[in-house]
Amino acid sequence: MREIKVGVLGLGVVGSGTVRILQENAEEIAQRAGARLVIKKIAVRDVTKTRAVSVDPALLTDNPCEVIDDPEVDILAELIGGVDPAHDYVLRAIRNGKNIVTANKEMMAKSGHDLMEAAGAANRDFFLEGSVAGGIPILTAVKESLAANRIREIIGIVNGTTNYILTKMTEEGANFASVLAEAQAKGYAEADPTSDIDGFDAQYKIAILASMAFNSLVPVDSVAAQGIRGVTARDIAVAKDLGYHIKLTAVARQDGMGGMQVRVNPALLPLSHPLANVNGVMNAIVLRGDAVGEVMFYGPGAGSLPTGSAVVGDMIAVARNIVMGSTGRIGCTCFEKKRMLPIADVETKFYVRVLAADRPKALASIAGVFGDNDVSIESIVQRVQPDGDAEIVWVTHKIREANLRAALETIQTLPAVRAVSNWIRVEE
Amino acid sequence: MREIKVGVLGLGVVGSGTVRILQENAEEIAQRAGARLVIKKIAVRDVTKTRAVSVDPALLTDNPCEVIDDPEVDILAELIGGVDPAHDYVLRAIRNGKNIVTANKEMMAKSGHDLMEAAGAANRDFFLEGSVAGGIPILTAVKESLAANRIREIIGIVNGTTNYILTKMTEEGANFASVLAEAQAKGYAEADPTSDIDGFDAQYKIAILASMAFNSLVPVDSVAAQGIRGVTARDIAVAKDLGYHIKLTAVARQDGMGGMQVRVNPALLPLSHPLANVNGVMNAIVLRGDAVGEVMFYGPGAGSLPTGSAVVGDMIAVARNIVMGSTGRIGCTCFEKKRMLPIADVETKFYVRVLAADRPKALASIAGVFGDNDVSIESIVQRVQPDGDAEIVWVTHKIREANLRAALETIQTLPAVRAVSNWIRVEE
Numbered sequence: 138m139r140e141i142k143v144g145v146l147g148l149g150v151v152g153s154g155t156v157r158i159l160q161e162n163a164e165e166i167a168q169r170a171g172a173r174l175v176i177k178k179i180a181v182r183d184v185t186k187t188r189a190v191s192v193d194p195a196l197l198t199d200n201p202c203e204v205i206d207d208p209e210v211d212i213l214a215e216l217i218g219g220v221d222p223a224h225d226y227v228l229r230a231i232r233n234g235k236n237i238v239t240a241n242k243e244m245m246a247k248s249g250h251d252l253m254e255a256a257g258a259a260n261r262d263f264f265l266e267g268s269v270a271g272g273i274p275i276l277t278a279v280k281e282s283l284a285a286n287r288i289r290e291i292i293g294i295v296n297g298t299t300n301y302i303l304t305k306m307t308e309e310g311a312n313f314a315s316v317l318a319e320a321q322a323k324g325y326a327e328a329d330p331t332s333d334i335d336g337f338d339a340q341y342k343i344a345i346l347a348s349m350a351f352n353s354l355v356p357v358d359s360v361a362a363q364g365i366r367g368v369t370a371r372d373i374a375v376a377k378d379l380g381y382h383i384k385l386t387a388v389a390r391q392d393g394m395g396g397m398q399v400r401v402n403p404a405l406l407p408l409s410h411p412l413a414n415v416n417g418v419m420n421a422i423v424l425r426g427d428a429v430g431e432v433m434f435y436g437p438g439a440g441s442l443p444t445g446s447a448v449v450g451d452m453i454a455v456a457r458n459i460v461m462g463s464t465g466r467i468g469c470t471c472f473e474k475k476r477m478l479p480i481a482d483v484e485t486k487f488y489v490r491v492l493a494a495d496r497p498k499a500l501a502s503i504a505g506v507f508g509d510n511d512v513s514i515e516s517i518v519q520r521v522q523p524d525g526d527a528e529i530v531w532v533t534h535k536i537r538e539a540n541l542r543a544a545l546e547t548i549q550t551l552p553a554v555r556a557v558s559n560w561i562r563v564e565e
Numbered sequence: 566m567r568e569i570k571v572g573v574l575g576l577g578v579v580g581s582g583t584v585r586i587l588q589e590n591a592e593e594i595a596q597r598a599g600a601r602l603v604i605k606k607i608a609v610r611d612v613t614k615t616r617a618v619s620v621d622p623a624l625l626t627d628n629p630c631e632v633i634d635d636p637e638v639d640i641l642a643e644l645i646g647g648v649d650p651a652h653d654y655v656l657r658a659i660r661n662g663k664n665i666v667t668a669n670k671e672m673m674a675k676s677g678h679d680l681m682e683a684a685g686a687a688n689r690d691f692f693l694e695g696s697v698a699g700g701i702p703i704l705t706a707v708k709e710s711l712a713a714n715r716i717r718e719i720i721g722i723v724n725g726t727t728n729y730i731l732t733k734m735t736e737e738g739a740n741f742a743s744v745l746a747e748a749q750a751k752g753y754a755e756a757d758p759t760s761d762i763d764g765f766d767a768q769y770k771i772a773i774l775a776s777m778a779f780n781s782l783v784p785v786d787s788v789a790a791q792g793i794r795g796v797t798a799r800d801i802a803v804a805k806d807l808g809y810h811i812k813l814t815a816v817a818r819q820d821g822m823g824g825m826q827v828r829v830n831p832a833l834l835p836l837s838h839p840l841a842n843v844n845g846v847m848n849a850i851v852l853r854g855d856a857v858g859e860v861m862f863y864g865p866g867a868g869s870l871p872t873g874s875a876v877v878g879d880m881i882a883v884a885r886n887i888v889m890g891s892t893g894r895i896g897c898t899c900f901e902k903k904r905m906l907p908i909a910d911v912e913t914k915f916y917v918r919v920l921a922a923d924r925p926k927a928l929a930s931i932a933g934v935f936g937d938n939d940v941s942i943e944s945i946v947q948r949v950q951p952d953g954d955a956e957i958v959w960v961t962h963k964i965r966e967a968n969l970r971a972a973l974e975t976i977q978t979l980p981a982v983r984a985v986s987n988w989i990r991v992e993e
Contacts, residue, residue: 158713158856168780168900169712266710272857274710281709282694282702284597285586285877352596411863428586428874429700432864435839436857446856449713463891472596 138167141456142177144210144235146201146226147217151240151267152179153190154445155214159452160190166449170456174212174449178204189441205230212455214448215239224248231255231263236464238451240267240444246341246357250348250471257468262458264451269342270295270420272443273436274450279350279424280470286426288350291389292564295342297418297438298326298333299365299385303373303403304416307382312370325418335364336401339387347389347399350424353475355389355399361480362401372559375490375530379518381405382413386564391475398478405488405563481539486515486563489531489541491548492555496527499553503529506551510544512536526555532563566595569884570605572638572663574629574654575645579668579695580607581618582873583642587880588618594877598884602640602877606632617869633658640883642876643667652676659683659691664892666879668695668872674769674785678776678899685896690886692879697770698723698848700871701864702878707778707852708898714854716778719817720992723770725846725866726754726761727793727813731801731831732844735810740798753846763792764829767815775817775827778852781903783817783827789908790829800987803918803958807946809833810841814992819903826906833916833991909967914943914991917959917969919976920983924955927981931957934979938972940964954983960991 143159145152159166159174167173179192180201204210205226213235215227223244227237228251237256239245244252245268256263266276270293279288294300298320305316317334320326332338340362347355365385376383386404391397406413411433415421420438425431437443458464493499500519507514513534520528533541541560549557571587573580587594587602595601607620608629632638633654641663643655651672655665656679665684667673672680673696684691694704698721707716722728726748733744745762748754760766768790775783793813804811814832819825834841839861843849848866853859865871886892921927928947935942941962948956961969969988977985 162713162715162855165715165780166713169898273860274706277705277710278702281882282705282878283874284881285590285594285874287590287593352593426874428590428870428877430865430871432701432862434860434862436860442856443858446711446713446854449856450710453712454709457894458891461891461894463886463889463894466885466889466891470597
């Protein structure tokens with residue numbers, strides 16, 4: 138059987154899962170791919186470090202160019218993460234005629250487009266299933282299985298860390314800081330949690346996914362990203378009373394007139410929503426296509442073996458193409474140039490929680506300001522607090538964010554209002 | 566742009582959805598496929614009949630050979646269903662050098678293997694995504710995205726009609742016959758509902774899916790199939806009290822020693838099971854792989870456009886291969902010959918409901934017979950009926966079906982026992 142040589146950059150969490158799968162399932166993979174996938178070389182920072190997977194030390198090098206420039210390497214798996222130096226390594230590998238497999242969401246979201254174009258121009262494969270939602274095969278679904286559809290909408294939970302934190306907050310009534318500390322102790326959150334907590338990880342993923350689904354490049358810096366630091370135990374409790382769970386959602390919609398909205402934000406989801414009960418570190422993505430209707434994909438969104446499953450799945454696809462002489466079979470699919478809707482123009486329902494002093498006056502004056510700004514109201518719940526203040530929770534109809542912001546700017550200056558405690562989007 | 570000619574057999578539910586998608590999304594499909602998919606000819610039984618989709622009458626013929634033998638047709642979509650004459654049409658088309666796309670589960674389960682082998686030998690594509698779970702891209706996931714995995718287990722709800730009926734029975738406490746009649750009136754069940762109700766439809770689907778997932782042909786007649794006629798409103802109510810929903814499940818497991826169990830049966834699923842709350846006509850499939858862990862796919866398992874989405878998705882894959890000269894890139898994957906476990910040897914937990922007259926004696930004597938047959942018991946719930954009889958519900962530990970059957974044969978002859986009312990598998 139033909140041998141196809143694999144070079145690997147990085148032997149961290151994803152790299153070691155990838156190598157382990159290639160070792161343990163070698164026979165099955167060879168049968169399915171029609172070729173034996175053989176690891177030729179692995180570049181690591183420190184060749185002496187103990188690894189989660191046992192590897193022949195002769196395969197290791199601390200010089201990435203020994204992998205990138207090895208003429209025998211057919212498939213380069215870039216598993217080091219980050220833009221720099223990963224981007225340059227990958228570009229150099231493409232110029233050397235390698236097919237690329239990557240799980241690097243940040244690189245792909247920030248500067249993946251030119252890499253895919255370069256690979257396409259060289260008739261080489263460039264696959265990135267592991268970069269979005271770990272083991273869930275969502276990119277292949279969008280690019281291949283569901284290719285008959287105009288995809289109208291994607292809403293997903295694509296970050297396990299924040300979903301774990303929000304789930305814990307929901308189940309235990311705990312506050313954000315204490316659950317974050319616990320998640321860090323358990324290894325579910327990084328020591329520097331910014332990328333997850335502030336929504337950047339999800340921002341990268343939805344930018345990639347929306348680009349593929351809408352056939353139009355979504356510049357990552359045009360994706361409004363809001364994390365979960367501002368979600369309080371009180372918001373979660375109030376939302377629950379109203380029949381909602383709060384989740385960090387990654388949303389992409391197109392309006393059929395060439396406009397796209399792509400964003401990351403906490404959102405209230407009704408309990409009947411397919412994502413409302415996706416809990417813990419799990420990921421799930423709901424996708425609506427004009428032909429297929431609504432489909433959902435659910436599974437582990439991160440981790441060594443799940444992400445390795447995606448990476449090796451991509452390698453098998455490349456191997457099949459190498460065997461058939463059909464690499465470059467599916468290249469970059471950003472054929473169109475669609476317009477990004479500014480976040481201020483994005484319409485959803487909103488939840489608004491206000492603390493007010495003088496109840497009758499507050500209700501009337503707030504309602505007046507909402508009316509002045511074309512913010513129409515679906516429901517109001519008012520609760521008297523122990524101190525005599527009132528907590529007034531508003532759920533609006535679908536309105537533009539700009540209108541809500543304008544209204545809230547005035548509302549927080551009203552004499553009867555102590556504070557606009559929070560406002561969060563509501564999805565249906 | 567290159568044109569690829571499509572021939573279609575059948576313009577029923579799936580055929581009209583397929584044609585409609587090819588018409589309405591022609592531009593997107595052309596861009597993604599790298600070629601224009603043009604319908605050359607459609608064979609129908611009656612060319613004068615009014616159709617759900619508007620088609621140029623010049624495309625229609627009542628002679629299937631005009632499609633199969635047309636030298637310009639590159640892709641033949643077989644959408645007539647059933648084994649005969651579909652199988653012979655498809656074989657003839659392969660011999661004519663056509664690539665095949667089909668949504669015909671019965672043909673694929675009963676005699677698909679030789680068709681796939683013939684297509685492979687001719688280096689032609691043979692895709693069948695629409696044959697299992699409608700619009701849910703499960704076959705492509707198993708054959709491609711998850712190809713790095715040893716798939717250990719599949720459990721799915723793959724028949725919408727029975728899921729609709731069981732959901733209604735669960736929600737309304739209604740009995741099977743009345744809900745079936747209502748489903749027939751609404752068009753969710755056929756006038757002759759046997760294929761759905763008695764589990765044959767699900768049997769075809771799980772035979773196909775397991776063959777691909779386990780890389781070993783699963784002969785459809787070796788798949789034990791039990792439908793839902795025997796599930797009563799009482800069973801559903803009792804199961805609910807115990808924390809379970811009853812679903813018609815299609816299950817495939819391999820034991821790692823070359824043994825496979827593949828079966829269709831009603832099962833009690835704990836409410837925390839990902840399939841327990843898949844309701845109405847929706848389908849869902851949970852898949853466990855050694856690398857990816859547990860993933861779930863959820864969506865519409867039937868219908869004109871959802872199944873058309875799968876069929877056209879397959880056409881796009883074929884078109885990409887035609888453009889690259891790589892048809893036959895992924896052929897039949899039944900490389901191995903694994904052993905089917907007889908249903909009598911399949912171990913699960915079981916729910917057993919017994920009506921007994923003399924309670925203290927009944928409990929002791931039934932327990933004795935279970936003990937004699939190595940049927941160990943996890944829980945017992947006993948309820949006194951208005952007439953003084955007792956309903957005793959047993960949930961066993963994991964045991965072989967053969968042991969349970971042997972025990973129940975003796976139990977139903979016990980003087981204290983009025984009837985063994987039902988027994989149903991329990992999944993965890």
